[in-house]
Amino acid sequence: MHRLYDINGWAFVATAVGLIALMTLYPIGKSLWLSLHSGRGVILEFAGVSNVIRLFYDPMFKKALWNTLTFLAIQVPIMIFLSLAVSSCLNSSKLRYKQWFRLAIFLPCVTSLVAYSILFKSMFELDGVVNSVLMAIHIISEPIPWLADPFWAKITVITAITWRWTGYNMIFFLSAMQNIDKSIYEAARIDGVSPIKQFLFITVPLLKPVILFTTVTSTIGTLQLFDEAMNITNGGPANSTMTLSLYIYNLSFSYVPNFGYAATVSYVIVVLSAVLAVVQFKAARNK
Amino acid sequence: MNNKNKVFSLAVTTLLTAGISAKSLAADVTVWAWDPNFNVAAMNEAAARYKKIDPSFNLKVIDSGKEDIEQKLHTMLASGITSSLPDIVLIEDYNAQKYLQAYPGSFLPLQEHIDYSQFAPYKVKVMTIGDKVFGIPFDSGVAGMFYRSDYLEKAGYTHKDLLNITWDRFIEIGKDVKAKTGISMLTYDINDVVLPHIMMQSGGEWFFTPEGEMNIANNQALKETLKTIKAINDAKITRPTSGWSSFVGSFNAGQVATVTSGVWIMGSIKSVDEQKGKWRVAPIPSLKLPNAKHASNQGGSSWYVLSTSKDKEATINFLKKTFAADDDMYQTLLVERGALGTYLPASVGYAYTVEDEFFSGQPVFSDFSKWVAEIPQVSYGMYTQEVDNAISAEIPALLSGDSVDDVLKRVETALKYQLM
Numbered sequence: 026m027h028r029l030y031d032i033n034g035w036a037f038v039a040t041a042v043g044l045i046a047l048m049t050l051y052p053i054g055k056s057l058w059l060s061l062h063s064g065r066g067v068i069l070e071f072a073g074v075s076n077v078i079r080l081f082y083d084p085m086f087k088k089a090l091w092n093t094l095t096f097l098a099i100q101v102p103i104m105i106f107l108s109l110a111v112s113s114c115l116n117s118s119k120l121r122y123k124q125w126f127r128l129a130i131f132l133p134c135v136t137s138l139v140a141y142s143i144l145f146k147s148m149f150e151l152d153g154v155v156n157s158v159l160m161a162i163h164i165i166s167e168p169i170p171w172l173a174d175p176f177w178a179k180i181t182v183i184t185a186i187t188w189r190w191t192g193y194n195m196i197f198f199l200s201a202m203q204n205i206d207k208s209i210y211e212a213a214r215i216d217g218v219s220p221i222k223q224f225l226f227i228t229v230p231l232l233k234p235v236i237l238f239t240t241v242t243s244t245i246g247t248l249q250l251f252d253e254a255m256n257i258t259n260g261g262p263a264n265s266t267m268t269l270s271l272y273i274y275n276l277s278f279s280y281v282p283n284f285g286y287a288a289t290v291s292y293v294i295v296v297l298s299a300v301l302a303v304v305q306f307k308a309a310r311n312k
Numbered sequence: 313m314n315n316k317n318k319v320f321s322l323a324v325t326t327l328l329t330a331g332i333s334a335k336s337l338a339a340d341v342t343v344w345a346w347d348p349n350f351n352v353a354a355m356n357e358a359a360a361r362y363k364k365i366d367p368s369f370n371l372k373v374i375d376s377g378k379e380d381i382e383q384k385l386h387t388m389l390a391s392g393i394t395s396s397l398p399d400i401v402l403i404e405d406y407n408a409q410k411y412l413q414a415y416p417g418s419f420l421p422l423q424e425h426i427d428y429s430q431f432a433p434y435k436v437k438v439m440t441i442g443d444k445v446f447g448i449p450f451d452s453g454v455a456g457m458f459y460r461s462d463y464l465e466k467a468g469y470t471h472k473d474l475l476n477i478t479w480d481r482f483i484e485i486g487k488d489v490k491a492k493t494g495i496s497m498l499t500y501d502i503n504d505v506v507l508p509h510i511m512m513q514s515g516g517e518w519f520f521t522p523e524g525e526m527n528i529a530n531n532q533a534l535k536e537t538l539k540t541i542k543a544i545n546d547a548k549i550t551r552p553t554s555g556w557s558s559f560v561g562s563f564n565a566g567q568v569a570t571v572t573s574g575v576w577i578m579g580s581i582k583s584v585d586e587q588k589g590k591w592r593v594a595p596i597p598s599l600k601l602p603n604a605k606h607a608s609n610q611g612g613s614s615w616y617v618l619s620t621s622k623d624k625e626a627t628i629n630f631l632k633k634t635f636a637a638d639d640d641m642y643q644t645l646l647v648e649r650g651a652l653g654t655y656l657p658a659s660v661g662y663a664y665t666v667e668d669e670f671f672s673g674q675p676v677f678s679d680f681s682k683w684v685a686e687i688p689q690v691s692y693g694m695y696t697q698e699v700d701n702a703i704s705a706e707i708p709a710l711l712s713g714d715s716v717d718d719v720l721k722r723v724e725t726a727l728k729y730q731l732m
Contacts, residue, residue: 037518061561065413065414066386066389066390066411066413066414066415067390067392067415067416068414068416069391079729081731083704083729084705084726084729085701085702085705085726085730088705106391106405106579113437133616148556150554150558151552151553151554153560160429170552172554172555173501173502173552173553173554175708231476237501255469258503258554259503259555260701261554261704262502262503262707262708263502263503263556263704263705263706263707263708264701264704264705275697275701277386278379278382278383278386279697280695280697281410281414281695281698282386282410282414283696284390291372
């Protein structure tokens with residue numbers, strides 16, 4: 026009887042397992058094998074770990090890694106904090122037209138990555154709407170070269186990703202907040218705890234698992250940052266928005282193609298994601 | 313819908329699609345090209361003409377963006393899945409060696425079919441490996457300085473004042489124009505390579521020597537180019553742009569007085585009817601080098617036949633009878649599309665004397681064809697894109713005052729590790 030169940034069970038999952046093996050496991054294994062090769066286009070030779078050694082000398086890789094980590098270190102905290110703040114405002118019982126706000130803040134993340142990138146690019150042009158508005162309200166007297174200056178280009182990309190993903194993370198926080206028992210807040214209010222302290226000492230600790238989850242997914246997302254860097258600034262100016270994923274793209278499609286080395290760089294992203302996730306789990310547990 | 317119906321309609325659809333694909337596989341020669349007003353139009357013109365020779369010939373041009381084509385070509389050639397590759401593909405000259413060397417055997421050598429002495433030598437060089445020549449040279453990227461005659465006149469300059477000037481003089485004029493009209497002299501995109509490429513090639517050098525050695529730290533033309541770029545920026549006569557559309561947008565909106573680019577930019581310039589009669593073309597300014605020319609090249613591309621082509625004979629015959637033979641076709645392409653071919657027998661003819669109303673009656677193509685002959689020959693090699701990116705990384709340091717020698721030394725060191 027047991028055996029029959031086993032066979033039946035395996036038969037049911039066989040299709041899924043087969044597909045996963047074919048579509049996911051095989052490419053993972055193949056790319057690992059590929060990362061041990063180097064060469065030009067289809068002329069690949071076995072190169073062992075020389076690709077890994079090359080990483081340490083490759084200035085463009087270092088630049089891309091540094092940029093990616095900069096985006097990560099600045100953008101993820103800002104975004105997580107923003108989504109927390111926004112969702113806690115939206116969770117307030119005093120707020121009217123809540124659905125509308127929720128919809129407005131969530132809408133960005135249903136737009137296509139390329140479409141919104143192109144929109145941001147045109148908004149942040151020298152004579153784009155952002156500069157026009159800032160000049161009209163006299164915050165700046167000269168247009169800011171959002172896309173032509175290495176520093177401002179980074180700011181533009183960070184602004185874009187934050188706009189795109191804040192609403193997405195907000196949804197997780199909102200649903201988690203609705204699960205927090207209202208009586209805790211009531212007790213706090215009776216004890217005279219200010220709303221800000223309620224937020225810091227009740228909401229945030231209770232949301233810890235969700236904060237951890239959003240941080241990990243955002244970290245992985247930012248490590249894979251590609252569409253925005255490609256479409257808003259194309260890695261420029263002066264490679265200031267060159268990310269690891271864009272570098273992989275360049276290694277395969279813009280430069281003389283070296284698919285082996287490109288695979289090695291993509292494994293850097295895998296390793297980084299894994300390491301950062303472990304670090305974040307550890308940090309969360311220790312608190 | 314019940315199950316029987318579903319099966320039936322599925323079968324019908326399968327049959328239909330099978331029928332359609334079988335039919336399209338039979339006769340069509342497919343081409344991948346970008347720019348519907350230029351390359352695609354040229355291909356369609358050629359096909360229409362070839363149909364008179366061979367009525368059974370059918371050509372299908374698939375029009376997509378240049379980057380999409382490059383990417384698709386890479387993935388398909390690398391994966392070895394050749395069934396959806398076209399018969400003919402358009403490749404930009406800077407990228408040609410990269411494809412030819414990274415995917416050996418994927419392109420058909422044509423030296424036995426085509427008389428390459430009939431094409432501009434610099435174009436043939438781009439597609440040669442050893443004794444094999446691949447592809448059919450197409451358009452030239454001969455450079456010119458397009459300028460707004462109305463703005464320049466307002467500042468007191470005539471066409472004569474812009475002939476055979478140096479970049480230093482260009483900057484002086486630019487300052488004057490900016491002071492008198494408030495219009496910037498040119499656009500500047502910190503990421504862009506068009507202007508540096510034009511300047512460097514006009515000085516007769518490239519990032520690599522003809523022997524394939526890296527030529528950066530001691531490249532006089534590149535040094536002068538970077539010095540000039542810095543001087544142009546210091547003079548505050550530029551309008552910053554970012555990317556292709558804002559570049560085109562700024563001259564279409566009349567925000568700059570000059571555009572220095574390959575001849576292929578003409579289509580974009582002429583796209584604004586209200587600016588008719590306000591543009592003219594002058595030769596590009598020269599670098600301060602003894603052998604620097606007032607002529608250079610930017611871009612340009614050529615047709616390549618893939619060795620997986622299903623009907624090689626028809627494909628080669630088609631190209632041979634059109635792009636390597638039809639003088640008259642090139643005249644039409646020139647007048648209608650501004651496409652300046654590199655097929656030498658076609659470089660004289662009625663089209664070259666046509667006076668263009670858009671350029672105040674200037675016979676622009678007779679000028680451009682003169683400059684074609686003066687373009688210094690360089691060999692692009694495979695790594696242009698890599699070097700461009702490495703230099704672009706140092707441009708902010710250059711603009712903030714680092715010496716050109718230091719900058720180029722850093723670029724060369726960086727590239728040594730990157731290209732290993």
